[in-house]
Amino acid sequence: xxxxxxxxxxxxxxxxxxxxxxxxxxxxxxxxxxxxxxxxxxxxxxxxxxxxxxxxxxxxxxxxxxxxxxxxxxxxxxxxxxxxxxxxxxxxxxxxxxxxxxxxxxxxxxxxxxxxxxxxxxxxxxxxxxxxxxxxxxxxxxxxxxxxxxxxxxxxxxxxxxxxxxxxxxxxxxxxxxxxxxxxxxxxxxxxxxxxxxxxxxxxxxxxxxxxxxxxxxxxxxxxxxxxxxxxxxxxxxxxxxxxxxxxxxxxxxxxxxxxxxxxxxxxxxxxxxxxxxxxxxxxxxxxxxxxxxxxxxxxxxxxxxxxxxxxxxxxxxxxxxxxxxxxxxxxxxxxxxxxxxxxxxxxxxxxxxxx
Amino acid sequence: xxxxxxxxxxxxxxxxxxxxxxxxxxxxxxxxxxxxxxxxxxxxxxxxxxxxxxxxxxxxxxxxxxxxxxxxxxxxxxxxxxxxxxxxxxxxxxxxxxxxxxxxxxxxxxxxxxxxxxxxxxxxxxxxxxxxxxxxxxxxxxxxxxxxxxxxxxxxxxxxxxxxxxxxxxxxxxxxxxxxxxxxxxxxxxxxxxxxxxxxxxxxxxxxxxxxxxxxxxxxxxxxxxxxxxx
Numbered sequence: 155x156x157x158x159x160x161x162x163x164x165x166x167x168x169x170x171x172x173x174x175x176x177x178x179x180x181x182x183x184x185x186x187x188x189x190x191x192x193x194x195x196x197x198x199x200x201x202x203x204x205x206x207x208x209x210x211x212x213x214x215x216x217x218x219x220x221x222x223x224x225x226x227x228x229x230x231x232x233x234x235x236x237x238x239x240x241x242x243x244x245x246x247x248x249x250x251x252x253x254x255x256x257x258x259x260x261x262x263x264x265x266x267x268x269x270x271x272x273x274x275x276x277x278x279x280x281x282x283x284x285x286x287x288x289x290x291x292x293x294x295x296x297x298x299x300x301x302x303x304x305x306x307x308x309x310x311x312x313x314x315x316x317x318x319x320x321x322x323x324x325x326x327x328x329x330x331x332x333x334x335x336x337x338x339x340x341x342x343x344x345x346x347x348x349x350x351x352x353x354x355x356x357x358x359x360x361x362x363x364x365x366x367x368x369x370x371x372x373x374x375x376x377x378x379x380x381x382x383x384x385x386x387x388x389x390x391x392x393x394x395x396x397x398x399x400x401x402x403x404x405x406x407x408x409x410x411x412x413x414x415x416x417x418x419x420x421x422x423x424x425x426x427x428x429x430x431x432x433x434x435x436x437x438x439x440x441x442x443x444x445x446x447x448x449x450x451x452x453x454x455x456x457x458x459x460x461x462x463x464x465x466x467x468x469x470x471x472x473x474x475x476x477x478x479x480x481x482x483x484x485x486x487x488x489x490x491x492x493x494x495x496x497x498x499x500x501x502x503x504x505x506x507x508x509x510x
Numbered sequence: 511x512x513x514x515x516x517x518x519x520x521x522x523x524x525x526x527x528x529x530x531x532x533x534x535x536x537x538x539x540x541x542x543x544x545x546x547x548x549x550x551x552x553x554x555x556x557x558x559x560x561x562x563x564x565x566x567x568x569x570x571x572x573x574x575x576x577x578x579x580x581x582x583x584x585x586x587x588x589x590x591x592x593x594x595x596x597x598x599x600x601x602x603x604x605x606x607x608x609x610x611x612x613x614x615x616x617x618x619x620x621x622x623x624x625x626x627x628x629x630x631x632x633x634x635x636x637x638x639x640x641x642x643x644x645x646x647x648x649x650x651x652x653x654x655x656x657x658x659x660x661x662x663x664x665x666x667x668x669x670x671x672x673x674x675x676x677x678x679x680x681x682x683x684x685x686x687x688x689x690x691x692x693x694x695x696x697x698x699x700x701x702x703x704x705x706x707x708x709x710x711x712x713x714x715x716x717x718x719x720x721x722x723x724x725x726x727x728x729x730x731x732x733x734x735x736x737x738x739x740x741x
Contacts, residue, residue: 182637185681192680193670209678212688219637220627222580224602230701285694335581349586375542379579385619387734395542427652465669470652492664501657
């Protein structure tokens with residue numbers, strides 16, 4: 155009886171994900187902080203998996219970060235999103251995939267609000283026509299890019315050149331995941347596995363050979379908090395919340411973290427650096443931090459990409475101990491080289507956080 | 511008596527996020543802001559439920575409504591399907607429209623926030639953009655990011671970006687016709703008016719505080735008094 159109940163709950167949190175033909179919109183935060191992940195999403199889906207993932211240069215920010223910093227009104231963000239849908243409609247697509255979790259939450263919230271208040275959708279259609287002379291159909295399917303990598307995780311596993319296995323011990327590497335709050339906390343039914351037991355990232359880790367490790371504050375926010383980060387005066391909020399998470403995970407021997415929100419990935423990397431420099435405390439072994447990856451970075455490592463092509467040199471937490479653990483081959487001297495091995499100098503090293 | 515409450519009721523986020531609250535405090539228990547700030551979302555909803563203009567006005571002029579990080583963890587957990595975070599969004603919107611935001615230290619952050627995002631969106635088409643990211647304001651991004659910013663074009667090229675380039679790709683130049691459409695959307699939907707209001711209310715407050723607009727914006731961006739934090 156209990157087992158059947160769990161099966162029913164799990165069924166409620168599945169989502170239908172078409173296998174092909176996606177209209178792709180990029181993330182502001184990811185393009186800035188994880189540009190190679192943005193690039194690798196299209197490389198992996200188009201070239202490795204042979205999928206139709208279409209991008210137009212005319213799409214823009216969805217405005218989600220400005221909206222959640224209270225800098226633009228709700229009808230403004232809705233009309234920007236309506237324009238994005240119009241571009242999708244004009245391109246002949248009906249499956250819509252954004253790479254930002256803030257955007258994904260924004261799109262879900264807007265579609266749900268329009269569903270509940272149709273008069274508002276009518277008003278936004280009028281405003282879009284007035285401003286841009288465009289019309290739109292709503293997406294038939296809406297997924298986040300991590301949903302698509304999850305959907306294709308077994309195809310990636312079949313092509314794997316590296317598995318998430320400790321090459322010394324033969325044991326699965328111990329990984330945890332962090333789901334961006336706006337992926338499923340507002341509308342749990344829109345995320346794979348819901349808000350309580352999201353499976354979108356855990357499924358990737360398991361398919362690629364790793365072990366998913368739980369810890370008490372796994373579902374706690376990374377601490378981005380929009381205005382709490384963008385205003386220098388408020389950043390104590392951000393680092394305090396990341397600190398809470400890392401203190402909570404410390405006893406569990408976690409070797410790497412997988413994320414689906416670019417903000418979470420960036421902050422959980424950088425605040426480890428700040429905590430180390432301010433207090434001397436590090437959370438990995440031997441003075442290193444715990445590396446935090448995007449799903450393209452992890453998929454790319456599994457598929458055998460060069461880690462420096464994946465942008466791992468832009469992490470402040472050194473990734474090399476993890477690469478060594480799973481047997482990724484790399485050239486340490488190439489880490490900070492530019493295109494065609496051009497010398498573009500190298501960053502200074504932190505004082506306390508061990509880095510290369 | 512309940513003029514301000516009636517204004518809140520017009521906001522769709524309020525319609526979505528405000529039902530009868532049983533004051534259980536679950537939202538406060540899971541709230542990352544309550545972890546750090548002297549902040550209790552349960553009390554905010556309790557005040558709103560009074561429908562009392564004086565109490566709601568005090569809230570709109572306080573630092574309290576600006577502590578929320580809009581993570582919406584409260585939405586998941588509320589047993590009555592309320593969204594205190596959505597109620598906060600409605601309160602903030604009303605505070606901005608009425609000019610009450612300038613009465614609090616955290617509310618005055620609306621000026622640098624509005625300037626930053628208006629510029630990034632209308633000039634570049636992004637919410638965040640390298641041209642406006644000053645490493646000196648973001649030292650938490652670490653020495654690796656200083657190196658990246660110092661060698662931006664070459665580092666982004668190594669990452670496979672199409673920085674300021676034509677056509678699709680990472681950090682491409684957003685075509686001018688798309689930026690023109692964003693401006694038109696701002697004009698039609700009230701964002702342009704919002705920007706003007708924030709500037710005007712802030713100018714009045716800066717004058718009252720004896721600060722230039724640049725001093726006012728800089729102070730709002732980087733100064734934090736001790737009164738906000740939990741023990």
